[in-house]
Amino acid sequence: MKFLLVFPRFKYPSGDPPVGPLSLIAYLRRELPSVLVDFFDATFTPSLDAIEKKIELFSPDLVGVYCATLMYEDALKVGIIAKKHGARTVFGGPHSTMAPKSLLSRSCVDFVIIGEGERPLVHLLESYPDMAKIAKNTAIKIRGMKNQENMAKLQLIDDLDDLPFPAYDMVDMGRYIRHWFQMDVVSPALRGTNVFASRGCPFSCSFCQPTLTSLFGKKIRFKSPERLIEEILFLKEQYKINSFIIDDDTLTCNKEWLLKFCTLLEEKKLCMQWGCNTRVGLINEKILEIMSKVGYRRMMVGIESASQRILDEVYNKGIKIKDAPALISSAKEHGVKVFAYFMLGAPTETSREMQKTIDFAFTSAIDEATFSIATPLPGTFLASRFMQNHYRGNDDFSKVDYYRGNPRTVSRNIRSLRLRQKLAFLKFYLHPKRISFLLKSFSSIIAIRKSMLKLKRLVQVKGR
Template sequence: MATVLGSFLNRNNMNNYTPEVIKLESGKHATLFGDKKATVLLINTPLYDFATESASEFEVYQPPLGLAYLASFTHKNSNTLVQILDASGEQLSPEEVGEIVSIHDYKVVGLNSTTPSFKVVKRIIKSVDPCRKIIVGGPHATLLPETLLEDPALKVDAVFCGESEISFDRWLNGEKNIPGVLCQKADRSQASLDYTPKNLDDLPLDRRYVPFDPTHTEFNPQGRSRFFMLTSRTCPFNCYFCAAPALRRSASFRKQSDSKIAEEIISYAKLGIRDVRFLDELAILNDQQVEAIFRPVVDAGYTSEADMEFRMHARIDILNKLSDETLALMKRVGVKRLNVGVERGSVAAMRSVNKVNLTPEMVKRVVKRLADNEIFVTAYFMLGFPGESEKDMSDTVNLARDIKALAPQTEGTKINSFKFRPYPGTKIYYDLLDHGYTKAKLIEYSYDSGEINDKKNRFVDQQVNLHLSNVPFDVEQKYIESIRAI
């Protein structure tokens, strides 16, 4: 049985807070972040079943800031004591999670869920004592609540749809018929998101709830001391392979004020934090926004010369519109890397997934301009779209090679590639349903994360007996190997 070892000290501790460390029967250690004597445990569910699988070698650690916001809001509003377990970051098996749950008197156990993690969600639910209330949120729960509420093998007390700070707090306080909270058979008419937070500046974030945050923990599981920020919600664009449009049904794109973002960066830079990563799906909007956020940071003396480093997600078509002056400011403040979704290799293929403003030439032009400012990209591509031809795949691989050649140094352009998965809520998912594919088959196919760099997942097509492109499987695999080798 797991035992509590107490807390561990971080010599750089900035707020006199220390997380709680648990020793498992296996000898492995796990960490609980937040309040001692908590009655609520929120779990960041792994994509992988770590009892039998290992994470992709390309996995980059990032904490569950959504859960941290949830805990912060309900603690501030109702003084509820909450702990967070990052089972993904610490690579815990479902059984190890159950072991941890058993040592504390938690009344409520909550899990986040994506479709690739759904198998693990179910195993964790079955490992938890049913006398505790079990709740589930996240994209999968929002889009397919019936897979949780209508499965007789699962004991789930409530499903939370969409952003749940307000609804979660009200549910904990005993309210009934809360918009966005489903407690019985999934009735989508009850899945209203009326309680979505509107002003993000008003949402509290207590860093005690952020796993492995550098304000209280020296290193994260990958040995880095990195500060994470989430300054916006959802994405305003409508890519056909992305579920964002379905997830923002009554919650439009919102962001914190530029001044709040700048103030937070400066306040933590004063404490010695230098490595900052934005987890926003869209962190850069235009010249004015970049100026408003980063100019105060530069004026405060926190620049690349002071060892500041920033990483974030961005869109090629937005980066294409940035002025030379803006790129120079980004270089000066310390922006080192941008994650960009390219996905496909030709204009026609890009249009087919609603990347309407993108062209291969624009991609190459933006990568070159950024590299000239010592800002490099990690470019994301996908193979295996429905109806994809061999020429489409060849174009994708060639574009990946072209942009790699524009910044070939070790810390230059990086290529990250995925096998397409028709995740629930995406336009392509609904199109496939209209063409006769079954929901069960598509969900099973999407249990895999699509990370084609992971050898264990490369043959999921054969395991599930589903193949969507027009390219024979063995030929498609050759293109997958080609893009992996870049």
């Protein structure tokens, strides 16, 4: 039995390796040693011809395709190629979980996995080609099979420490590290990568729920601090990194875990600079002081809007905008750079409210910011809100792009919204206090290469 997993990231390449798919590959290699497993990462080889050549040479029985909504169109093209060469296909990932019918209606899709992929995929590979046996796992949906309307039972990994390290050997980690820009605001010379400490999210933000609950269940699960330290030490020794980002959305909601992690960083003398996401209201002065003493240098925080009405009524964010300046100020006092996420164009959002958000970002002590266009991903509460406000449904997933917006779903003229987005970036980064960072972003060939990856999110690149 041969299994090939394809990660079809054609748009917006970055230095962030596909840790989720690599974790899945590592799990398969451990649990099914008799199955020959391979991986194709399109991040630096965005070519359907290259994927087809890989399938021809490897000749897999099954081709797995990771499918986020932003990858939907390219994922289907991979499925068509796989079927052309006699392989069956299984799709997984967030889009597969939230909109399985959009895939199972396509002849290039044979199976769709709902939720976490490790256990259902092992069941599929062990049972293949016995369809009756495969169908016993409700997390696996089969194209053309009747009576599959029952709720999928998630097959979750209870103890994340039981997972092997991601299969970093399956990708060009050297190239990923060279393109990694997450800590450039601290120093473009830092070598680093992303790691994950948990699965799940306890919050109810409308733009990503119930997706996270549908994927990972209602309970948030953490690796032990000791296990994550082991993985970071492995990456440091194997790839000579001196920096990392913990890419979980809500790492700081577990303060006991966080304090233990900081203690271990000090005891192990890792001497690395790092960053993580947090939320307004989740982190206090004392914890920030402890984190900064063990190398914490970049805080990423979702503020989304400076309008409390939008935060409450549309995004269900659960934060108070009045508390954001104190968090930013506290971070700066401890030498921590601040990156903030904002969105423009929410349902019912007025031009005045958008301008308020842009002005808030401009006048604050934030070091970096991104301004995405509010985009309803399938199955989210935000998608329902768009429909309630009579905006057109997003049935063409190939047009979904939260960096540039979708003309079918935005709450106003798309050109005007994209122009406002570009002006927001210009106003923010041309502020005199941010000019030094801007100049540093173009100070070397490596820095320029990384900056171009960021700019692709604003400037549409035609052709491939």
